[in-house]
Amino acid sequence: MSAATANDGFSGLTRAARTVAAFAVALGTFMQVLDTTIANVSITVIAGNLGVSADQGTWVITSFVVANGVSVPLTGWLMQRFGLVRTYVGALVLFTLSSFLCGMAWSLPSLIVFRVMQGFFSGPLVPGSQALLLNVFPPQRRTLALSIWSITTLLAPIAGPMLGGYLSDNYSWPWIFLINLPVGALSAFLCWRHLGKRDAPGRKVRVDYVGIVLLVIWVGALQVMLDKGKDADWFASPMIITLAVVSVLGFISFLIWELTEQHPIVDLTLFRLRNFWLGSVVQALGYGIFFANLVLFPLWIQTQLNYTATWAGFVAAPAGMVAVLVTPFVGKWMGRIDIRWFATVSLLAFGTSYLMRAELTSEASFYQFVLPGLVQGIALATFFISTVSIVLQGVPGHRVPAASGLSSFMRTIGGSFAAAIVTTVWDRRAALYQSRLIEHSGISDPAFRSALDHLQAVGFSQSQAFALVSRSLGVQAYAKSAIDFFWISGWLVFLLIILVWITRPGASAHAHAAAVAAD
Numbered sequence: 001m002s003a004a005t006a007n008d009g010f011s012g013l014t015r016a017a018r019t020v021a022a023f024a025v026a027l028g029t030f031m032q033v034l035d036t037t038i039a040n041v042s043i044t045v046i047a048g049n050l051g052v053s054a055d056q057g058t059w060v061i062t063s064f065v066v067a068n069g070v071s072v073p074l075t076g077w078l079m080q081r082f083g084l085v086r087t088y089v090g091a092l093v094l095f096t097l098s099s100f101l102c103g104m105a106w107s108l109p110s111l112i113v114f115r116v117m118q119g120f121f122s123g124p125l126v127p128g129s130q131a132l133l134l135n136v137f138p139p140q141r142r143t144l145a146l147s148i149w150s151i152t153t154l155l156a157p158i159a160g161p162m163l164g165g166y167l168s169d170n171y172s173w174p175w176i177f178l179i180n181l182p183v184g185a186l187s188a189f190l191c192w193r194h195l196g197k198r199d200a201p202g203r204k205v206r207v208d209y210v211g212i213v214l215l216v217i218w219v220g221a222l223q224v225m226l227d228k229g230k231d232a233d234w235f236a237s238p239m240i241i242t243l244a245v246v247s248v249l250g251f252i253s254f255l256i257w258e259l260t261e262q263h264p265i266v267d268l269t270l271f272r273l274r275n276f277w278l279g280s281v282v283q284a285l286g287y288g289i290f291f292a293n294l295v296l297f298p299l300w301i302q303t304q305l306n307y308t309a310t311w312a313g314f315v316a317a318p319a320g321m322v323a324v325l326v327t328p329f330v331g332k333w334m335g336r337i338d339i340r341w342f343a344t345v346s347l348l349a350f351g352t353s354y355l356m357r358a359e360l361t362s363e364a365s366f367y368q369f370v371l372p373g374l375v376q377g378i379a380l381a382t383f384f385i386s387t388v389s390i391v392l393q394g395v396p397g398h399r400v401p402a403a404s405g406l407s408s409f410m411r412t413i414g415g416s417f418a419a420a421i422v423t424t425v426w427d428r429r430a431a432l433y434q435s436r437l438i439e440h441s442g443i444s445d446p447a448f449r450s451a452l453d454h455l456q457a458v459g460f461s462q463s464q465a466f467a468l469v470s471r472s473l474g475v476q477a478y479a480k481s482a483i484d485f486f487w488i489s490g491w492l493v494f495l496l497i498i499l500v501w502i503t504r505p506g507a508s509a510h511a512h513a514a515a516v517a518a519d
Contacts (some may be wrong), residue, residue, distance in 0.1 A: 017194045021136055024147045024190035025129045028092050030127040030152035031183045035118065036064070037160030038176050041493065042168040049173060052108045058140060062227040063112045064119035064275070071123025072268045073409040074212075075131075076402025077205060078124055084135060084401065085199035087191045088128040094121040096184030103174035118177075127404035130388060134400055136195065147327045147334065151385030155320045157500045162313040166375035173209060211258055213267035226420035234424070269403040270395070275503045279390035280407040282499050286383060286415030289489050292422040293354060296485060299423070301369065304478045305362060315369050322377025330381050334389070343500045347493050349379035354490035363480040390503050399407075401495025422485065429481035436472055 013021070039046070039060055047057030078087045098118035105111035133145045167175045225243035232240050258264040271277045301307040301315065334342055356372035387409075395403045 002444055013194070013198070018136055018145075020140070020190055021194045022133060022149070024187045024194075026149050026152045027183060028088075028187035028191070029126055029129045029149060030156045031180055031187070032095065032122045033123065033152065033156035034160045034163070035177075035180070036068070037156075038164040039064070042164045042173050042176055045168045047108075047175045050105075050108045050111070056108060059108070059112050060115055061067065062224060063115040064122075065227060066223040066365060067116045067119030067222050068123050069223050069409070069412055069416070070216050071120045072127060072412055073215065073405050075124040075127040075405030075408070076267060076399070077208075077265055079128065079131060079401035080203060081205045083199040083201060084128070085191065086131055087124055088132055089196065091128065092184055092188045092191070093119050093122040095125065096180055096188065099177045099180035102177035102484075104448075105174075112227065112369060124405070127401065127408040128204055130392075130408075131401040131403040132191075132195070133146050134392070135397075147330045147381065147385040149478065150381075150388070151326075155323065155380070162316075164488070199318055200305055206263040208258075208261055211254065211261060214250055214254040214257055215265065218247050218254055221247040222251060223416060226416050229420055230424045236355035247276050266406060267399065268406075270399065270403050270406055273394055274406070275390050275393045276395060276403060278499050279387055279393070280410045280502045282343065282347075282496050283387040283391065283407060284410040284414035286350065286417035286496055287411045288385065289354075289493055290350060290379075290383075291324045291415040292418035293357075293486070294483060295419050296426055300478065300482045302428075304475050311366075314365070316373060318370050319373035319377040319380060322374055323380035326378055326381035330385060334385065338505050339389045339393070340500050340503060340505065342382045343390060344497050346379045346382035346386055347497050347500070349375055350383065351490040351493035353379065354486045354493065358483050358486040358490065360479075360483070360486075362475050390500070426478070426481050426485060429484055430474075430478040433480045435475035 043057045043060060047053060048061060050057075057372070078091075081087075082090070095118060098114055098121055101114040102111060102118055102292055104112055129149060130146070133149060134142055137145045163179075164176045167179070221243045225240055225247060227238055228243075234240055235244070255268070258268050298307075298312040298316065302312050307315070330342065353372040353376035356375065360368060360372075388404075391407045392400060392403055404427070
């Protein structure tokens with residue numbers, strides 16, 4: 001399917017039809033990304049209801065992540081074979097059906113099977129939505145469409161845990177899956193009605209069965225290792241070592257096969273394009289750092305500072321509000337200014353927000369916790385649209401689906417590594433800090449002794465007072481560990497700016513003229 005063929009099919013769309021299509025695509029993308037995190041806070045509820053342990057219940061998350069990681073890089077091949085719209089709408093319908101089956105699950109094994117289906121069918125949705133928007137909209141309007149799409153991709157992981165917790169607490173856990181039904185049905189209906197008849201025909205493409213098998217092996221082993229690593233104490237576990245070896249050997253075999261195969265399932269030759277590989281690295285690392293902070297920050301304020309899930313949501317909400325307000329301006333100006341400036345602004349905003357969090361203490365007020373999120377809102381409005389534009393700069397139209405799928409896969413892996421590593425690092429740094437605080441805060445320490453005496457004077461027993469002081473030391477230790485992570489996150493993000501400016505410029509005089517003419 002050539003770029004010209006894809007664009008010609010959508011060229012007759014009215015502005016209203018394009019707007020509805022963009023809304024439908026964004027809605028479907030939001031639903032898919034939401035499901036990557038919505039079940040996380042409900043695992044204990046699901047496990048208890050199904051009569052299994054919480055450790056067994058985590059397979060509900062692992063099964064989805066593994067299946068999703070395998071299917072994302074297949075998007076390019078699927079869209080060549082079946083067409084852009086048919087692949088996207090088909091994946092959306094099957095994802096929605098799988099969500100219904102998840103809500104109807106009667107046991108843990110059945111839920112895991114349905115989550116594998118849900119994860120697999122969700123894979124083409126994010127890269128597929130990018131490819132659709134780039135084909136449906138004329139060049140001068142693509143940046144606005146992609147900027148609106150980018151908000152859904154970054155806000156959905158924030159909304160997922162809040163919505164999942166609310167539904168589990170106030171209704172029942174199946175509703176975290178059943179809420180997908182009306183959303184998925186509406187999105188699929190609108191996409192097919194406005195775009196279905198204009199889809200370019202697919203073409204027969206040779207199936208790289210060996211490549212698919214190798215992909216399933218190394219990605220599956222890697223994702224299970226990352227998801228189960230912390231619980232198994234990482235490389236102290238023979239299982240984790242085995243999974244790591246299988247993943248590395250599988251990855252090497254996959255690379256060799258795909259680089260020598262005439263019709264590879266994943267087009268690795270895209271890495272010959274400077275903007276593609278640099279942009280994908282920036283996107284994967286930037287998103288990974290963001291996702292790690294997205295995991296750590298609410299975990300810190302809920303487990304150590306006694307914030308409820310609702311109030312943790314209030315802390316995160318202003319970032320989304322700022323992003324919504326800023327996005328229209330980003331879409332208006334992005335075609336006129338070198339795209340690297342927008343990527344730089346997004347990384348500067350992300351880094352600044354992390355360094356602002358590094359100044360927080362366990363005694364900080366609600367407003368002090370909110371303030372970094374306001375700065376982060378600027379990053380949310382500019383990060384994805386700018387990095388996607390860099391990644392796809394210079395990619396031929398017929399290779400855009402493959403490029404979108406491969407860059408999305410790298411981002412998925414970045415998020416998986418970040419989520420797996422962050423809590424382990426946080427716990428171990430906190431344990432180190434706590435041991436140091438205890439060493440310097442024994443019974444002979446005047447401050448420690450004074451705190452015990454004060455608590456006993458107001459009615460606590462000696463054991464109760466000791467427990468409270470120890471709890472206070474633990475809170476300080478976890479705060480110090482979190483601050484270390486925020487500080488490192490900020491400076492790592494700043495370093496990514498160097499990679500941005502190694503890429504080629506992403507805006508041209510032609511794009512500028514087109515944007516002006518459109519206005």
